[in-house]
Amino acid sequence: MTQINLMSPEVLANPYPYYAELRRLSPVCQVEPHGMWAVSRYEDVLFVLKNPSLFSSSGFTVAWQPAWVGYNPMANSMITRDPPQHTRLRALLLRAFGPAALARLEPRVRATSERLASGLVDGADFIQTLALPVPAYVISEILGLDHQLLPYFKQWSDDIVAITPSPASPEAAERIRGTIAKLTAYVGKVIEERRRAPADDTVSELLRAEVEGQRLTDVEIKDFLILLLIAGLESTTNLLGNSLLFLADHPEMMTRLRVEPSLIPSFIEEMLRYDGVAPGVPRIAASDVTLAGVTIPQGSMVFPLMSSANRDDRKFPDPDRFDLTRGSQGGLAFGQGAHFCLGAMLARMEVRIVLETVLARFQRVERMPGNIQYQCALTTRGPVALPLRYIPVGG
Numbered sequence: 001m002t003q004i005n006l007m008s009p010e011v012l013a014n015p016y017p018y019y020a021e022l023r024r025l026s027p028v029c030q031v032e033p034h035g036m037w038a039v040s041r042y043e044d045v046l047f048v049l050k051n052p053s054l055f056s057s058s059g060f061t062v063a064w065q066p067a068w069v070g071y072n073p074m075a076n077s078m079i080t081r082d083p084p085q086h087t088r089l090r091a092l093l094l095r096a097f098g099p100a101a102l103a104r105l106e107p108r109v110r111a112t113s114e115r116l117a118s119g120l121v122d123g124a125d126f127i128q129t130l131a132l133p134v135p136a137y138v139i140s141e142i143l144g145l146d147h148q149l150l151p152y153f154k155q156w157s158d159d160i161v162a163i164t165p166s167p168a169s170p171e172a173a174e175r176i177r178g179t180i181a182k183l184t185a186y187v188g189k190v191i192e193e194r195r196r197a198p199a200d201d202t203v204s205e206l207l208r209a210e211v212e213g214q215r216l217t218d219v220e221i222k223d224f225l226i227l228l229l230i231a232g233l234e235s236t237t238n239l240l241g242n243s244l245l246f247l248a249d250h251p252e253m254m255t256r257l258r259v260e261p262s263l264i265p266s267f268i269e270e271m272l273r274y275d276g277v278a279p280g281v282p283r284i285a286a287s288d289v290t291l292a293g294v295t296i297p298q299g300s301m302v303f304p305l306m307s308s309a310n311r312d313d314r315k316f317p318d319p320d321r322f323d324l325t326r327g328s329q330g331g332l333a334f335g336q337g338a339h340f341c342l343g344a345m346l347a348r349m350e351v352r353i354v355l356e357t358v359l360a361r362f363q364r365v366e367r368m369p370g371n372i373q374y375q376c377a378l379t380t381r382g383p384v385a386l387p388l389r390y391i392p393v394g395g
């Protein structure tokens, strides 16, 4: 076991030097927490992601559904399933989550982003003002949730993401179980309403979706909608936070994107590679597996580090340099293989629109005094808060 703890404050603040050490010295090794097996080189991370028969996604179920939680819809959703069960679910869900849904959303995302941008006054927290409410709005549109519930989304999402093998306290356990019960009941009500009166929205499409005579069950739809709430909120918020922090530290990049907004999509792809928001994903070794000459015992928790793979110089020359012309397509930031992120196109669209909104209004953003605190989580990375100064165009 190495001395590296992926949850220690130093690693959370800047994991990249630690990843480089892992790649150089111990590309497959046990780390803290929980003695899980970190996999850090591009080629090996890709191998883990592309071989679900050796590395099962039930790692998520183990992590998200310890006995004290009871039934957790996220822990039973498609992201935790292996082929062939996953293949069937994904085929059904893809239909309801395609380009038509995106096209429907884009104008509303732009209008929301522009309305909220008026809150970007000096010292305003970019996360609370724009980076969180825009994805929350999008998710509530997709799920058909009442917009008045938006302020609760983050708490719900934080509660579910905060599940650990034993609860932090009896009160925390009670709160998390309560959140799951509330969310499940609410989503169930939405499904009932759409069944009675179908609308032009994603939930109605999920109820209609059929592949080779098979439909989704209500439980499968509920599990999926709750997965969407968490997967769609946290990651997009963090990518926006990491992007604005980068622009605050690199004003020349902000000028370049303002002059040439057509470069924004390349900026997003390179940002995904350079400072990704899903550092890794849990898997379980389905049998003893030898990787890079190291044997991982059956049943072990394996953690392929996509954010480390994305800084591997065997794949990306001069990997610590942010390069708009690299054409990296985000590297492995959205995963790879069977579970490749279903929301990748949606996330790219949301982030592009928010960046366009910000770049049209401000020539520069600057950090406020004080250190940036990063989330304390294994599977997500982003600043908890991001207060900035916003210097208007022509100001």
Ligand code: HEM
Residues within 6 Å of the ligand: 049, 057, 078, 079, 080, 090, 227, 228, 231, 232, 233, 235, 236, 239, 277, 278, 281, 333, 334, 335, 336, 338, 339, 340, 341, 342, 343, 344, 346, 347
């Ligand atoms: C920057 C934003 C995002 C990033 C970096 C990201 C990253 C990922 C990654 C790495 C996976 C693969 C997990 C695995 O292999 O175990 C994944 C899966 C998934 N993501 Fe995203 N995600 C983002 C945004 C979204 C959004 C906006 C949605 C939907 C609203 C979404 C929905 C999903 C779903 C449903 C899956 C499971 C797919 C499957 O199991 O087949 N994601 N995401």
